[in-house]
Amino acid sequence: MGSIEDKVTEAKAEVEGAKLNLLGAYLSKIQAVYTRISPEQKDDFLANLEKIVIKLEQNPLPKPGLYDTSKGREIRKGLGLSKKELAEFIGVQNRMLYRYENGEVSPRPTNKVGQKYLAWLKDQGYNPYNL
Numbered sequence: 001m002g003s004i005e006d007k008v009t010e011a012k013a014e015v016e017g018a019k020l021n022l023l024g025a026y027l028s029k030i031q032a033v034y035t036r037i038s039p040e041q042k043d044d045f046l047a048n049l050e051k052i053v054i055k056l057e058q059n060p061l062p063k064p065g066l067y068d069t070s071k072g073r074e075i076r077k078g079l080g081l082s083k084k085e086l087a088e089f090i091g092v093q094n095r096m097l098y099r100y101e102n103g104e105v106s107p108r109p110t111n112k113v114g115q116k117y118l119a120w121l122k123d124q125g126y127n128p129y130n131l
Helices: 004-036 039-058 069-078 083-090 094-101 112-123
Strands: none
Touching (some): 004 039, 069 094, 083 094, 094 112
């Protein structure tokens, strides 16, 4: 029989797992809708999804699959850009690109640095929300 602390830790892990499962189910539904809508509707869809992401960041939950860090690095390297070159080009600190590409933090549409990086990714044809 475990201690109270063990039981609380186990319950917290269960709740976090349930949150991830629920969010994963929502993301699957969102991806399914996105694949079926017309190209003309996709920009509006992404704009509305970005509003949802902003709300999630104001009330944090685990966000699996909302941003693929390896894809940002892949695009940058595919264009032959160093982190320093990209940072200068979009006007952000090199350290932030490092943190984004290594998954230390996710670019947030709620701050200027995140907005610049996400806009650059979108300009390269990448959908940062994995849709």
